[in-house]
Amino acid sequence: MRKCEDVIVYRDERFYAAFPSVVCRPDGELLVAFRRAPERRAFGAPGCTHCDPNSYLVLVRSRDLGRSWSPEPEPIYAHPCGGSQDPCMLQLDDGSLLLSSYAWMLLPEEGVARALGPTHAAYGWHFTFLGGYLLRSFDAGRTWEGPILPPEIEGSARQFPGVALPAMNRGAMVQAHDGRLYWAVAVAPEQAPQQTRLELLVSETFGEEWTHAGRIAADERVVFNETSLVETAAGDLVGFVRTDRYGDHGVVVRSRDRGHTWEPWRDMGVVGHPYHGLRLPDGRVFLVYGYRHEPYGIRARLLDPECTDFGGPELVLRADGGNGDLGYPWACLAPDGRVLVVYYFNQDDGTRHIAGSFVQIE
Secondary structure, eight states: OEEEEEEEEEOOTTEEEEEEEEEEOTTSOEEEEEEEEEOGGGGTOSSOOSOOTTOEEEEEEESSTTSOOOSSOEEEEOOTTSEEEEEEEEEOTTSOEEEEEEEEEEOOHHHHHHOSSOOEEETTEEEEEEEEEEEEESSTTSSOEEEEOOOOOTTBOOSSTTOOOOOBOSSOOEEOTTSOEEEEEEEOBTTOTTSOEEEEEEESSTTSSOEEEEEEEOOSSOEEEEEEEEEOTTSOEEEEEEEESSTTEEEEEEESSTTSSOOOOEEEEEEOSOEEEEEOTTSOEEEEEEEOSSSOEEEEEEEOTTSOOOOSOEEEEEOOOSSSSOEEEEEEEOTTSOEEEEEEEOSTTOOOEEEEEEEEOO
């Protein structure tokens, strides 16, 4: 595999753009969704933050194989109670689009004092987590229905009594060949909110309703969170998992029976986060991930069809990032046969923007 070229998908000095996902529509149109928020450093903020009360979801389009993109993003959704994050799109086999996201609410000082546990702090602001939600589009992303609220996983930690936390995660769910949707969600347990684990949700209704199908992985030391799933050529469900307290190594989880049971997690030996896996037409899996160490950038590996060998050559897509505030790549197969990888990026600590790289795989 080799990198062909880099492109700018969206950049506007007024906005912090981050956390993209990309799909290729059946007619060849490329859609990139991302989260946009004000560039608050222009108003005296000391730095950039991933939580913002004015963050919302937008998308841009390309009808010429990614050579040009719509200059003004189309709105997807603005959460009525807080800032939205990480729109994760999936092209469903009925032609519709499903998107998952989650949100944070800005708290007044009185709310911070009454919270049951520590709130999330960012440059003087304090936020509480609102949980996840989903949106669905039947017209190629021009309008969206929802929000659809997934179930709360029993035993999830709550910050305020009586306020439910619908399940969430950042990462790709997968529609398997049985037509069902499989989604690895991150759960913060009441007893140890920082020790997040992974649970499985399954939908037989294109994301309209979800069933909790059991636990994927938990550990007393290692923290599991952002996870992307693929279905292998043999029908296994494989998840590429971002970790904490594990030296920035990703781990892999696997189910050979449609999520009824999961094998013990194992170290991929790949440094980076988070991960996205794209199954190619020949069955191999293209794995892409952010690299938040010097030299900062984006990297990828080509895996065997069953995702058992992670020791192959690493392709460096970008090594010119300004610092570690970049990454979150997502890949799709473009109509010309190349792979398009989109991610958020900065150079010299400049305004964060959405960029992409095209990769040719032989």
